[in-house]
Amino acid sequence: GQNIDQPTEMTATEGAIVQINCTYQTSGFNGLFWYQQHAGEAPTFLSYNVLDGLEEKGRFSSFLSRSKGYSYLLLKELQMKDSASYLCAVRDSNYQLIWGAGTKLIIKP
Amino acid sequence: ETGVTQTPRHLVMGMTNKKSLKCEQHLGHNAMYWYKQSAKKPLELMFVYNFKEQTENNSVPSRFSPECPNSSHLFLHLHTLQPEDSALYLCASSQDGGRGANVLTFGAGSRLTVL
Numbered sequence: 001g002q003n004i005d006q007p008t009e010m011t012a013t014e015g016a017i018v019q020i021n022c023t024y025q026t027s028g029f030n031g032l033f034w035y036q037q038h039a040g041e042a043p044t045f046l047s048y049n050v051l052d053g054l055e056e057k058g059r060f061s062s063f064l065s066r067s068k069g070y071s072y073l074l075l076k077e078l079q080m081k082d083s084a085s086y087l088c089a090v091r092d093s094n095y096q097l098i099w100g101a102g103t104k105l106i107i108k109p
Numbered sequence: 110e111t112g113v114t115q116t117p118r119h120l121v122m123g124m125t126n127k128k129s130l131k132c133e134q135h136l137g138h139n140a141m142y143w144y145k146q147s148a149k150k151p152l153e154l155m156f157v158y159n160f161k162e163q164t165e166n167n168s169v170p171s172r173f174s175p176e177c178p179n180s181s182h183l184f185l186h187l188h189t190l191q192p193e194d195s196a197l198y199l200c201a202s203s204q205d206g207g208r209g210a211n212v213l214t215f216g217a218g219s220r221l222t223v224l
Contacts, residue, residue, distance in 0.1 A: 008149065031210070042113070042199070042215040087152070091211075099151035 002026045004100035006088050011106045012078055020073045020086050020103045028093025034062055034073050035087040037102070043087055046073070075105075083107045112136065115200050115216035123224050124190060130219045132183040132200030138214070140205065141183040143175060146197040146218065158183065190223045197221075 005023045012018040024032070031050040035043040047055055049064035049071060061074040075082055088100040113134045122128050134141065143155040157165035158177040172194075174186040183200055197220050201213040 004151065033212075035213075035215075040217070042217045043213075044215070045212045048210055048212065089152075095211075097154070097213075101149055101151050 002092060002098045004088055004090060004098055006086075006100040006103045008101070009104045009106065011108060012075075014078055014080060014107055014109050016078050017074065017076050018078060018105065020075075020088075020105065022071045022073070022088035022100055024069050024071075024088075024090045024098070024100075026069075026090050026092045026098055029066055030091040030093065030095055032062075032064055032071050033089045033091075033097070034071075035089065036084050037087060038084045046086075078107050080107050080109070113200055113202055113214050113216035115198075115219050117219060118217065119220045119222075121222045121224065122187070122190065124192075126190075127186070127188040129187065130185040130198055130200075130221075132185075132216055134181055134183075134200075134202040134214070136202055136204075136214060138202035138204050139180055140203045140211075141177060141180070142201040142203075142213065143183065143185055144199040144201060144215075146199055152199070155185075187221075190221075192223050195221055195223045 003025045033048050034046040036046050037043040047062035049062050054063045059076045064071045085102040085104045087102045089097045116131045139160050141158045145153040154167050155169045156175040161177050172189050176184040197218040199218045200216040203211050203213050
């Protein structure tokens with residue numbers, strides 16, 4: 001079966017750096033997405049990786065290793081507003097999106 | 110308004126009621142989606158419409174009935190639901206619905222409680 005694994009919950013301190021991992025086993029690969037979802041709000045798109053390597057976008061970076069079935073989302077200079085759930089999703093060979101259950105990130109002062 | 114708008118934001122219904130969820134997108138996208146989000150579970154794709162044609166129905170029970178009258182509007186008609194159907198129902202849209210980057214724009218969701 002197809003599977004996306006990410007930690008259920010993580011805690012980090014304001015101003016610090018946190019890395020949220022995502023591992024996947026899917027039938028083929030056509031891109032990996034990260035979305036952010038604040039409580040009670042819509043998920044919003046953060047990043048898309050289809051080639052190996054690091055994509056940087058301000059304080060957020062996303063890394064992909066296709067050979068290892070692995071991605072991470074790196075958040076720097078954490079702010080209280082970064083408290084949210086982070087959803088990892090992989091598009092398989094049929095261009096279907098397979099979703100992880102999300103990682104709830106708690107930022108403490 | 111911009112983006113994807115869902116109404117109502119909250120809905121409580123009995124198992125014998127009939128209600129509808131509405132989604133409207135103002136982005137000019139041609140694909141629209143219904144997802145179910147339950148606590149601590151992955152998003153479950155329910156239905157996909159491309160250019161108003163239903164292209165996916167992921168074995169969703171017939172008590173959920175989608176309707177897409179045009180590319181901007183999507184409805185989810187609900188009848189004789191079960192308590193386990195209580196969840197957040199998310200609507201999303203995208204530009205191509207196919208093999209491009211296909212970034213989804215989500216609405217804030219309709220929180221459904223079935224008593």
